[in-house]
Structures are given as structure tokens and as C-alpha cells.
Amino acid sequence: MSDLRIFEVAETLPDYALLYARSDELGKDVVVIGRGTQRGQSIFLGGSLRGWAWGATDMVPRWGENQISLADGSSLYATFDQGGKANECQLSSGDSGGAVFIKDGGAWKLAGINFSVRSSVSTTASSPEFTAALFDTRGFYDLSHDLISESAPVPTGFHAVRMSARMPWIQSIIAPALVNISSRAKVGGGDKVAIAGFIVTGDPTRDKRVLLRGIGPSLSANGVTGALADPSLELHDSDGRLLASNNDWQSSQAAAIQTTGLAPSDLKDAAILAVIRPGSYTAVLRGINDRSGIALVEVYDLEPTAGPRLANLSGRAFVGLGDDVLIGGVIFHSASDSLLLRALGPSLATHGVTDALSDPLIEVYDADGTLLGRNDNWVENGNASAIIKSELAPNDNRESAILLTPGVGSYTVVVRGAGETTGIGLVEAFILAR
Numbered sequence: 321m322s323d324l325r326i327f328e329v330a331e332t333l334p335d336y337a338l339l340y341a342r343s344d345e346l347g348k349d350v351v352v353i354g355r356g357t358q359r360g361q362s363i364f365l366g367g368s369l370r371g372w373a374w375g376a377t378d379m380v381p382r383w384g385e386n387q388i389s390l391a392d393g394s395s396l397y398a399t400f401d402q403g404g405k406a407n408e409c410q411l412s413s414g415d416s417g418g419a420v421f422i423k424d425g426g427a428w429k430l431a432g433i434n435f436s437v438r439s440s441v442s443t444t445a446s447s448p449e450f451t452a453a454l455f456d457t458r459g460f461y462d463l464s465h466d467l468i469s470e471s472a473p474v475p476t477g478f479h480a481v482r483m484s485a486r487m488p489w490i491q492s493i494i495a496p497a498l499v500n501i502s503s504r505a506k507v508g509g510g511d512k513v514a515i516a517g518f519i520v521t522g523d524p525t526r527d528k529r530v531l532l533r534g535i536g537p538s539l540s541a542n543g544v545t546g547a548l549a550d551p552s553l554e555l556h557d558s559d560g561r562l563l564a565s566n567n568d569w570q571s572s573q574a575a576a577i578q579t580t581g582l583a584p585s586d587l588k589d590a591a592i593l594a595v596i597r598p599g600s601y602t603a604v605l606r607g608i609n610d611r612s613g614i615a616l617v618e619v620y621d622l623e624p625t626a627g628p629r630l631a632n633l634s635g636r637a638f639v640g641l642g643d644d645v646l647i648g649g650v651i652f653h654s655a656s657d658s659l660l661l662r663a664l665g666p667s668l669a670t671h672g673v674t675d676a677l678s679d680p681l682i683e684v685y686d687a688d689g690t691l692l693g694r695n696d697n698w699v700e701n702g703n704a705s706a707i708i709k710s711e712l713a714p715n716d717n718r719e720s721a722i723l724l725t726p727g728v729g730s731y732t733v734v735v736r737g738a739g740e741t742t743g744i745g746l747v748e749a750f751i752l753a754r
Contacts, residue, residue, distance in 0.1 A: 321469070324685075326487045326688075334411040335387065336427075336732070337419070337421070337425055337429065337430040338422050338426070338430065338572060338581065339429060339430050339487065339490065340421075340422045340424060340429035340483055340484060341384060341480035341483070341484055341487045342424075342432035342484060343391070343485070343607075344482045344638075345388045345389040345391040345396055345422065345431055345484065346388055346389075346390070346509075346533040346709070347387065347388060347389075347483070348387065348388050348422050348433075348563070349385065349386075349387050349405075349422075350385070350386055350387065350388060350398065350420050350421060350425070350431065350481070351383055351384070351385060351421045351423075351428065351685040352383065352385070352386055352398075352409050352415075352418065352419070352420050352421075352434070353381065353382075353383050353415050353418045353419045353421070353694040354381075354382060354383075354411060354412075354414065354415030354418030354434060354450070355379045355380065355381055355382070355418065356374075356377075356382065356411055356413060356414065356415035356418075357374045357375045357376060357377050357378070357412040357413055357414060358375035358376050358377075358378060358380075358453070358706070359372045359375055359512075359545050360372055360373035360374050360375030360376075360454075360580070360610050360721055361375075362374050363452050363454060365443075365459045365460065365601060366459065368454050369459075370452075370454050370455065371400070371410075371452050371453045371455050371456075372452060372453050372475070373451070373521075374408055374412045374439070374449065374452060375381065375414060375450045375454045375715075376436055377413060377414055379414060379460075382405075382409075383407075383411075384407050384408065384409020385402070385405040385406075385407045385408055385409060386398040386399075386400075386408055386410075387403055387405070388404065389401075389477070391482065393433075393482070393485065394481065394482050394485045395435075395479045395480065395481060395482050395485075396420065396431065396432045396479065396480045396481075396482050396485070397477055397478070397479050397480075398420075398475050398477055398480075399475040399476070399477035400453050400454065400455050400475045400477060401473065401475040401477075402411050402455045402475075405724075409744075410437070410439070410453035410476055410477070410478060411434055411437040411439075411478040412437065412439070412451070412453065413451070415434050415478075416434055416435055416436070417433060417434060417435075417436070418433070418434040419432070419433065419434070420432035420433070420434065420475070420480045421498070422582045423722070425578055425579070425580065425655070426578035426579045426580075426581065426610050426626075427578075427579045427580060427581055429481055429581065431482070431484070431642050432479075432482055432483055433479030433481040433483070434478060434479075434480050435479055435480060435481050436478065436479045437476070437479070438477050438478065438479075439451045439452060439453060439480040440463055441454065441460035441461060441462060441477045442455050442460065442461045442465070443460060443461070443467075443674055444461060444731040445461050445467070446463040446465075448459075448529075448612055449463070449513055449708070450671075452476070453476060454475065454476045454642055455473065455475045455476075456473040456474060456475060457474045457475070457476060458470060458473065458474055458533055461696045464533060467571055467653070468711070469522040470584060471526075476614055479739075480693060487728075489655070489728075493523030493733035494727040495673055496624040497643055500618065500619065500620050500621065500633075500650070500651035501516060501615065501618070501619050501630075501633035501634070501635060501646075501648060501650055501651075501749060502516070502517050502618040502635070502647065502648065502649035502651070503515070503616070503617050503634075503635025503637055503646065503647070503648055503747065504614065504615070504616040504637075504646075504647040504648075505614070505615070505635075505637030505638060505639070505644070505645070505646045505647065505732075506546075506604060506612065506613065506614050506615075506616075506637075506638060506640060506644045506675050507548050507551070507605060507607050507612060507613060507615045507637070507638075508610075508612040508613070508638065509606075509607075509610035509612065511638075511674065511675070512612075512637075512638040512744075513604055513605060513606040513633070513637070514604075514605040514606075514615055514616070514617045514634050514636070514637045515602060515603065515604050515617070515634075515635065515636040515637065516532070516602070516603040516605075516616050516617045516618065516619050516630075516633070516634065516636075517600070517601070517602045517603075517633070517635075517636070517685065518530075518600075518601055518619050518630055518632065518633045518634070519599070519600050519601075519611045519630070519631050519632040519692065520596060520597070520598045520599060520600075520601070520629070520630060520631070520634075520636070521628060521629060522598050522600070522628030522629055523599055523627065523633040526596070526597070526598075526627045526628055527595045527596065527597060527621065527628075528531065528595070528596055528621070528623060528627060528628040528629075529592075529594070529595050529622040529623050530543035530582055530594050530596065530598070530619060530620060530621060530622060530630075531577065531582055531591065531592070531593050531594075531596065531614075531618075531619075531620040531622055532552035532555060532591065532592035532593075532603045532617070532619055532620075533553070533569075533582070533584055533589065533590070533591045533617070533620070534551040534552065534566075534591070534603075534605040534615065534616065534617055534618075534620040535551065535584060535589050535591060535615060535617075536548030536549060536550065536551040536586075536587060536588065536589060536607075536613060536614075536615045536616075537549060537550070537586040537588045537619065538577065538584055538585040538586040538589055539579075539614060539615070540618060541585065541586075542612055543656060544615050545614075547613050547614050547615070548607050548611060548612070548613030548614060549607075549609060549613060550567070550586065550607065550608040550609075550610055551564050551588075551589065551590050551605050551606070551608070551615050552565065552566070552567045552590055552602060552605070552608050553565065553567075553590035553591070553592055553604070553607075553609070553617070554603070554604045554605075555592050555594055555601060555602070555603055556601065556602045556603075556604065557599065557600070557601060557602075558593055558599055558600040558601070560622050563594065563596075563601075564592045564594055564607045564666055565592070566592050567658055568587055568588055568590065569583065569587070569589055569590055569591035570587055571586050573592070573593045574592070574607065576593050577591050577593050580593070580620075580622055584622055587641075588693070590605070595605045597628075598628045603617055603619060604617075607734075617635070618649075618753040619633060622739065624653060625645070627743040629704075629743065630749075632745055632748065632749070632750050633650070633748070633749045634747065634748040634749070635648045635747050635748075636744065636745070636746045636747075637733055637740075637744070637745070638675075638737060638743070638744050638745075639665075639677050639680070639737055639742055639743060639744070641737075641740055642740050643668075644745055645734055645735060645736040646733055646734070646735040646736075646737070646745050647730070647733070648732070648733040648734075648749070649721060649730060649732055649733070650730070650732075650749045651730050651731075652726060652727075652728060652729060652730075652731060652751070653728055654727075654751065655728055656725065657725070657751055657752060658723060658724065658725045658748040658751075658752040659719065659723075659724055659725070659726055659731075659749060659751060660707070660712055660721065660722075660748075660751070660752055661682060661684055661693075661722045661723075661724075661733055661749055661750075662698075662711055662712070662714055662719065662720065662721045662725050662731075662746075662747070662748040662749065663680035663681065663682035663683075663719060663721070663735040663745060663746070663747050664680065664714060664716075664717070664719050664745065664746040664747075664748070665677030665680040665719060665737075665743060665745050665746070666678060666679075666718050666719060666745075667677055667715040667719060668744060668746060669716075669718045669746075673744055674744075674745075675743050675744055676743050677735075677737050677741060677742065677743035677744060677745040677746050678718070678733050678737070678741050678743060679696070679718050679737060679738040679741050680718075680719055680736075680737065680738070680741060680745050681694070681695070681696045681722070681735070681736050681738040682720040682722060682733060682734070682735055682747070683733070683736075684722055684724070684726075684731055684732070684733050684734075685731065685732045685733075685734070686726070686729060686730075686731060686732075687730045687731070689731055692722075692724060692726060692731070693722040694722075695720045695722050696720055696722060696738050697717055697718055697719070697720065698713065698714050698717070698719055698720050698721035699717045701721060701722070703723050705750060706723055707721050710750075710752055712750055720735075723752075733745045733747050735750070
């Protein structure tokens with residue numbers, strides 16, 4: 321008997337579930353969806369109600385509640401233990417392939433896929449097994465024909481495939497793309513702002529949802545000293561026209577931003593939820609009243625699995641000495657595509673940027689802080705010929721570039737001035753399809 325069906329999707333789905341990527345599912349409340357059986361007859365043992373047998377199969381969609389009691393390796397487990405929920409549920413035949421959702425930041429996210437259920441017992445060691453949703457199996461016999469006799473209730477339960485354990489593989493298949501870039505630097509007055517640029521490619525008639533964040537105050541909670549106290553954020557199109565702006569993120573779009581699960585943690589941080597068409601865009605972060613401090617500007621692709629996609633991301637800011645470097649964060653969703661990182665400075669002057677960084681140096685680290693690559697002048701790179709072949713080689717030999725195939729993950733790019741030079745620098749990330 322097969323429990324697997326494969327469907328070919330012939331068109332773009334209009335909507336889809338967000339994925340729960342964190343591995344903190346243990347103890348979380350969940351909503352479970354399935355098409356299992358009806359509730360059958362009540363099951364009694366010694367005059368006490370123990371649960372209900374599986375009833376007739378009707379393939380009607382149903383939902384229920386539960387709580388994750390075990391998050392181990394590749395699976396989630398929940399028990400039918402009378403945990404106090406009014407709609408506590410257990411799976412039955414037909415629920416395989418159903419969904420387990422966790423509410424995260426106002427948005428319901430897919431945390432698991434139902435795949436098995438512990439529900440078979442028998443009344444004696446030699447009697448036939450039966451399936452039921454039981455909140456206490458003591459006094460029955462298990463599949464090994466042993467009497468269940470623990471001191472505490474032994475409920476039945478169900479397993480679900482754990483999405484967080486498979487996120488790298490999932491994202492490499494459904495969304496081989498750049499999905500986030502962040503630019504962290506010290507923001508001052510005048511041109512010393514933090515800028516994130518991004519290019520959206522794809523069908524020009526289709527929309528792309530992105531979230532921009534300007535983070536300052538909440539950096540202090542993460543141990544950053546000298547954080548920008550009150551950032552403001554602007555979104556501009558390729559012609560420089562202002563499309564949207566925000567100071568305190570809850571002043572507008574608060575409900576919609578919360579549903580993304582990416583709402584800033586401090587009310588003074590800024591955020592913009594934008595629906596845009598393919599093209600080039602710029603996010604500009606500055607301090608209110610020209611205040612200065614360390615700040616972070618971020619761009620998130622809220623729909624990395626559908627429609628237009630982010631093909632190029634960049635961050636621009638003033639590069640100083642010591643810790644006042646330009647730090648770029650990149651989330652990369654591809655197992656086999658290459659990632660080209662560039663640090664520009666001298667060529668910015670040809671575009672009217674004054675005080676450009678004269679000699680940028682670039683480093684890239686993985687999520688564990690391991691150095692993956694370092695470069696000063698791109699022409700001295702061991703794979704300079706491949707960089708040239710990409711047609712994205714920097715225009716100035718003093719600029720830096722790293723080409724690598726890092727795999728799915730989060731990466732940090734640090735741009736500093738070689739020889740303690742300072743000035744405005746630009747870090748860029750390009751995905752090069754295989």
C-alpha cells in the first residue's frame with residue numbers, strides 16, 4: 321500500500337506557507353491539519369474512558385491542537401496526553417502528509433509534515449490489535465505483546481518530519497537564491513549613511529514582496545556599543561524617487577510587518593514592507609537629526625520560492641579604522657551555485673562619490689566564524705580568470721573580489737581599508753547560476 325503521491329505543479333501557486341526554520345520547537349504549541357478518520361467509538365478499560373477508536377475514513381479536512389513534546393534529529397513528536405487544550409488532537413489513517421504549524425511573530429509557519437502515528441494496542445497478549453487515539457494506554461498490550469504498566473499515563477502520539485532539520489536542502493531546491501543582505505557600519509552625517517542596494521529580476525508584470533529594516537537600538541541588546549539611537553529608513557527606485565520612508569516601525573504597517581515574523585525588537589527601529597516590480601532599488605539608513613552610531617540596514621526577500629527574485633545585493637557605508645568596518649551579511653540558498661563577492665572603493669569616485677575607500681580588502685566567514693576567503697587586489701586572486709569570465713570583475717585592480725561555492729548558509733563579509741585607509745566602500749553579492 322503506497323503512502324506517497326507525486327504531483328506536477330503546472331502553474332505558480334498564488335500563496336504558500338512560510339517555513340519554520342528555527343530548531344526551538346520543543347514545548348511550542350502547534351496547529352495540526354489532516355484528512356484522517358472520523359472519531360470512532362469510545363474506548364473504556366476498567367470502566368474508565370481511555371480514548372476513541374478510529375472511525376470511518378471520509379477525507380474531510382480537519383484541524384486540532386497539540387504541543388511538541390520531543391524535537392529530536394529529523395522528527396517532531398506530540399502526545400495525546402490531555403494537555404488541557406480544548407481541541408487537542410491525535411492523528412489517524414489519512415493524516416500522513418498533513419501539516420504542523422507553529423505561530424511565529426504573528427505568522428503561522430510550517431514546522432512539520434505528518435508521517436506516522438503510535439496508536440496500535442490490544443486488550444490481551446493474544447488478541448488482535450486495534451487502532452485508537454488513547455490518552456492512557458496502561459492496561460493494554462503493546463506491539464511486542466507486553467503489558468503497558470508504567471506508573472504514569474502512557475498516551476499515544478504522532479511523528480512529523482521536522483522542517484528545521486532539512487532547511488538547507490529544502491532551500492537549495494525551492495529557492496536557490498540570495499534571500500537577505502545586511503550592511504552594518506557606523507552611520508554619521510552627510511554621505512556617511514548606510515545603503516543597501518538590490519536588483520529584482522524576473523517577470524516585469526509580477527510583484528515581489530520585500531522587507532527593509534533599519535536597526536539601531538536593538539543592536540545594544542546584542543552587546544553592540546555605540547548603536548544608533550534613532551534610525552530612519554528610505555526606499556528609492558533606480559531614478560532616485562522616494563517610494564517609502566519610516567522612522568519608528570510601528571508607526572505604519574505594524575500588523576503586516578508582524579506577520580512576516582521579522583518585526584524589529586525595538587520600537588525605535590525602522591522597517592518598510594514594500595511590494596515592488598523587477599528593477600533596481602536602494603534602501604538608505606541615516607540617523608534622525610544627523611545622529612551617529614553603529615546601525616544595520618537589511619533587505620529580506622519574503623517570497624524566495626516564487627516569482628521574481630533578488631539577483632544582486634549590495635551594501636554601502638563609510639569604512640573607518642578598528643571596529644568601524646563595513647560588515648555585510650548574506651543568506652545564500654543554493655547548494656551548487658557560485659557566489660561572487662566584491663568590495664569596491666576606487667571605482668566609486670567615477671560615479672561622483674567623494675571620500676571613496678582607496679584600497680578595500682575583503683574577507684568572508686561562515687556562520688561558525690571560519691575564514692573562507694580573503695583578498696586585497698582581485699587580479700591577484702587564484703581564480704581571477706573565472707572572475708573575468710563572470711563579466712563582473714571590478715573595474716579597478718585595487719578593488720577586491722572572492723568567487724566561491726559556499727553552499728546553503730549564512731555568511732559574513734567584512735570590508736576594511738588595506739593599510740588603514742578609510743573612506744566610503746561598497747560590498748556586493750552576486751549569485752552565478754550553475
